[in-house]
Amino acid sequence: MNLKSGRIEQFEGYSQFKNLQEFNAHVEMWLSLHKEKFSKGELAGLKRLVRFAAKIPGVSNAKIGTILKAIHEEYNGNGISRSTFKRMIAKALEIGIITVLETERKNGSQSSNLYVFNRFPKSEPPKKEKLDHPNKTINLSKANKSQKINKRNDTVLDHTYTSDRVPQSFTSTVKYFFPKAKQIEEFWKMASIAAYKNNCEQNLNAVLAAAIHSFKQLIGKMKTRAINNPVAYFYGILTKKFEEMYFEDLFKMGFLAEDNGFFMNFFYKK
Numbered sequence: 291m292n293l294k295s296g297r298i299e300q301f302e303g304y305s306q307f308k309n310l311q312e313f314n315a316h317v318e319m320w321l322s323l324h325k326e327k328f329s330k331g332e333l334a335g336l337k338r339l340v341r342f343a344a345k346i347p348g349v350s351n352a353k354i355g356t357i358l359k360a361i362h363e364e365y366n367g368n369g370i371s372r373s374t375f376k377r378m379i380a381k382a383l384e385i386g387i388i389t390v391l392e393t394e395r396k397n398g399s400q401s402s403n404l405y406v407f408n409r410f411p412k413s414e415p416p417k418k419e420k421l422d423h424p425n426k427t428i429n430l431s432k433a434n435k436s437q438k439i440n441k442r443n444d445t446v447l448d449h450t451y452t453s454d455r456v457p458q459s460f461t462s463t464v465k466y467f468f469p470k471a472k473q474i475e476e477f478w479k480m481a482s483i484a485a486y487k488n489n490c491e492q493n494l495n496a497v498l499a500a501a502i503h504s505f506k507q508l509i510g511k512m513k514t515r516a517i518n519n520p521v522a523y524f525y526g527i528l529t530k531k532f533e534e535m536y537f538e539d540l541f542k543m544g545f546l547a548e549d550n551g552f553f554m555n556f557f558y559k560k
Contacts, residue, residue: 295393295401298346304391304406305348313347314340318487319410320387327385331370332378334361336387337489339378339405341536348407351393379405386411447471457494463502467509468520477505480525488532496535504528 293301307313317340328336338361343350354375362369382388391404449465456478464474481501485491504527508520517523 293391293393293404295351295395298349298351301349301351301404302346304404305346306407306409307347310344310347313343313407314487314489316348316410317407317489320385321486324385324387327381328378329374331374332381334365334492335370335375335378336382338364340407340489343405343407344536350405351402352405353402449474457498460498460501460505463505476521477501477524480521481528484525484528484532487529488536490532490535500528500531500535504531 338357342352389406393401395401449469451471452461452474461474485497507527508524
């Protein structure tokens, strides 16, 4: 017997997550392992479905048409097709990321599906044979060679050696306070991780603007107090910034129209 369609609140019991943060963390783990199995369009569909599963963490009964319309608007008319979305669902089902349940209206006709995200399975400990490595004889010539390489690597490189993966405008902002290439790259690495965690890494302009703004906030804090780990502090500021952007997107999509108080209390409860 199929489930009866209705408001998303009635499916709260299907959620496998304590809160939105835990849900996002499990999605991140799924994607870190299986992201390459999805095409760019399929990945856009999956990430949009994740956003529609925010009100009840990990559960969505949004219609396919509604999801496709949101993607179409986000990418300025360059959305994805219904067939692409269905291929994404098929792959996510096969991998185990989601479970799909059919729902029906009171008259028995088919309604929108219920998409339930699954928890990422706990990893098993390494097999015993992989842990029991035999002792190896140390090759002194190789050891000395390795020491020489490490010594060369200790040479401090300034900002002009920063990787091309780091946007120039970000390098220009950071170099006055952290002039080493390795430091600049570490800050950008944290920005990339935070963007990926919050499903917005494709919007480079937004990521760059948020990263620069967060770095300036970090410098402002450093002028008034001692910061033991500036990179970690920067990551914290940036993560909060992305979360604010995430909830702003939900508001624009209409999710917070009736439940604004609930989400704000949830977001700032700590």
